[in-house]
Amino acid sequence: TADEVLRRVIQKHKASLKRRFENISEGIIKSGAETLLNKIYTELYITEGESEGVNKEHEVWQVESASRAQTTEDTPINCNDIFKPLLGQEKNIRTVMTKGVAGIGKTVSVQKFILDWIDGVANQNVDFMFPLPFRELNLVRSDQYSLHKLLLAFHPELMELKDGDEYRDCQVVFIFDGLDESRLPLNFQQNIISDLKQTSSVDVLMTSLIQGSLLHSAHIWITSRPAAASQIPAQCIDQVTEVRGFNDPQKEEYFRKRISDESQTSRIISHIKASRSLHIMCHIPVFCWIAATVLQQMLDKTKDIPKTLTEMFIHFLLIQTRRKDQKYQSGTETDEEKLLKSQKEMLLKLGELAFNNLENGNLMFYEEDLKECGIDVSEASVYSGMCTEIFKEESVFHQRKVYCFVHLSIQEFLAAVFVFHSYVTENFEALKSLLSEEHKPSHFVSSLQSVMGLQSQDHLHVLLKSAVDKALKSRNGHLDLFLRFLMGISLKSNQTLLKGLLNHKHSSSKSVKETCQYIKKLNSEDLSPERCINLFHCLFEMNDxxxxxxxxxxxxxxxxxxxxxxxxxxxxxxxxxxxxxxxxxxxxxxxxxxxxxxxxxxxxxxxxxxxxx
Structure with missing residues (x-):
């Protein structure tokens, strides 16, 4: 009977999703590196609504404000309850938008939501959950589908359902994860469709589902980084939630679950608490993982524990590249220099990819993006194998590959390394996009060429000032963290740590002083408080x-x-x-x-x- 077919399809669908979602790879996507999600899952801080002004600022600022904004007035929400009205609410919630910065735990929340449904823990009134991440939808954006055909392409176990009419009588949840990764032209003014069997482009299907003209009875959950959320008109969203990552107790719980040695965990927590900048960043689960990776390696070996973001990321880079190359396991300075030298070409290509895509906010890369930076796909698999915890490769839709940095901050760090390397090797062409309007590219390049022609090593301030000017013009602060890293790398001590990658010794103390003076003299009436405070972070990175x-x-x-x-x-x-x-x-x-x-x-x-x- 039709009911038996439906029951059988639902069982197959749940089994397929269980295989796909029961494991988690923290920062890494490779076989053998997975852990059962339920074993290490730490409840995240999710609230109704959003922090005031959260759309307008770079993600680091949203984390810093969220770290201060956890007051008793917040209403924490369990991820399983996002479609349930809050106490006192009577509205029907069809479409939920969950915002949160990169690495804060949106995708993990989706994974937990699906697993708890499969395991019978929550949402047992739901018949089907269809996760359709935007990174996978991008791969079929030029094709034509009916809704059922699109679902079949991603979930072949639905084959026994003939044409999708069954969905009308079922409780269905569509999960569109990662709106910020979408390359679909989501035009809500265009023609919409209401017929389940009608064939149209993927973006028309998406907008019709979100608006409710197609399968109005379905629930829709969209996740997004805040800056991209405005692509969906407010009138299409019934409830907005915000993932704020870990509050302080959850942060400590994360470290205790991840590290079995109790005394080591306590020392790591103490060190992070002592550095407010690191403490704030640890609201992001991915940053907790980076900090744990670095501090576990370093606490017993050296007194020079990283105190700034730049130092933390340089050590993270060294640890990850050393892990992939057994020849340099001793960790001595000479070995680290040889190690970076051996992987220099790869890291600089990744840096170029990072920098080129920073401006337009690309987090996901496809084959064509890699080719632009001279990386072919077979190389990318090797890169991903050697630096899995920096750059990762995922198989999505029909085993097509997508690539990304494991976190936006790693992309920003490698972009800064690439820019600094371009400066010391006189690769002026690569620096052009960074220039502020005050510096005409031709004038800037000729002035830079003239000082480099004199073999002077201390005109770095020309580039640093230009980077400051460019970052200050950003409305959402998308270059804030990149600027912090660039300032940090200009310190001689950090260049020493990166020896092998930055071969040219660069005595930059005069430029650092001059840049610090320039920052301290800036007093523009137009500067937002957040831009100003980021400049103080930059001064810290330069030890001022x-x-x-x-x-x-x-x-x-x-x-x-x-x-x-x-x-x-x-x-x-x-x-x-x-x-x-x-x-x-x-x-x-x-x-x-x-x-x-x-x-x-x-x-x-x-x-x-x-x-x-």
């Missing part, structure tokens, strides 16, 4: 704490309360308060002798206070 010291002096001396604070000082003050472990009761903006612009720059610090005025 002078503005902090001035502010601390000011705060510690009540008799100086009448001294007027410049807007730059206000940014530094906001930053000190943000990075402080203390959460205070009240913050009175009127107390400070500063301009309206200065008070505007103090606004981010309100995140640290229960009351602000």
């Amino acid at each position: 704490y002078s503005k902090h010291k001035e502010i601390q002096k000011y705060l510690e001396s009540p008799k100086n309360i009448k001294q007027k604070l410049s807007p730059a000082h206000c940014s530094a003050l906001a930053h000190i308060l943000l990075m402080s472990e203390e959460v205070l009761d009240e913050f009175d903006l009127k107390k400070y002798n500063t301009s309206d612009e200065g008070r505007r720059r103090l606004l981010p610090a309100l995140r640290c206070y229960s009351k602000g005025r």
Whole structure:
């Protein structure tokens, strides 16, 4: 009978999804590296609604604000309950948008949601769950399908269902994971379809499903990085949730689950707590994994534990490349130099791929993207095999390959390495896209060529200032973290760690000082508080704490309360308060002798206070 066929198909469908989703590969996609998801799953912090202004800023800022924004007023939601109205709500929730930064745990939440349904833990009223990640839909974007034919292409176990009419009488959930990775032209003004059997392009199917003209009874769950979420009109979304990653107890739980040695775990947690910058970044589960990888290796071997983001990522790069090459296991400086030299060509090609795609926000790469950087597909498999935890290859739709960096921050780090290498090797062409409008490319290149022609090694400030100008013009801060890394790599100590990859010794102390001075003099009325505070992060990466010291002096001396604070000082003050472990009761903006612009720059610090005025 039709009912028996349906039951049989549902069982096959669940078995197929179980095979696909029961394992998790943390940062890695390779056979043998998987762990059962249920064994290490740490509950994530998911809330209804979103942080104010969360769409407008670079993801690092969203993490920093989220780390301060977990108040008692938040309503945490279990990922299994996203379609259930909250207490006091009466609306029917058909379409949910879940936002969250890269690596924060959106895909893992989807995986857990599907597994709990298969295992009978939750959502037992649902007959079918159809995960259709955008990275896979991209591969069929130029083809024509009916809804049932599209589902068959991704879920062949549905073959016994004739034409998809059965879906009308079933409770169906469609999960569109990774809207930020979509290359479909999602046009909600275009023709939509309502007939299940009608053939159309994939993007028309998507928009018709999301709008509800096609299979209105279905539930839709879309996940996205915040900057891409606006592709879906607000009127199509019934509920917005936000994944904020780990709160502080969940962060510690993650380290205790991941590392079996209890004393080592405690030392790692203590070290991370002592560095506010690392502590904030550990709200991202993927960053927890990077920090655990580095600190596990380093705590027993050296006193020079990474304190800045740049140091952390350089050590992560060294550990991952060393793991792939048994010849350099001893970890001595000479061996590390030889190691980086042996993999230099590969890492620089990855750096070029990272940099070229940073501007337009591409996280997923296909064959054509790799070819543009001189990487052929057979090479990419080798790269992925050698550096699985930096760059990964996935088989999606009919075993087609897609590639990505395991986290956006790794893409930004390698992009900065590539830019610095391009500067020291006089590859001016590669630097052109980084230039701010004030520097005409021809003028910049000729001035750079003239100083390089003189064999001077200390005109790096020309490039660094240009990178600062370019980053400050970004509305959503998409170059903020890249800029932090570029400033960090300009330090001689970090270049020494990267010896072998950056062969040309570059004495940059004069340029570093000049760039620090340039940053400290910037006082643009148009600068957002977040852009200003990122500049202070950049100063930290270059070991310049002078503005902090001035502010601390000011705060510690009540008799100086009448001294007027410049807007730059206000940014530094906001930053000190943000990075402080203390959460205070009240913050009175009127107390400070500063301009309206200065008070505007103090606004981010309100995140640290229960009351602000």
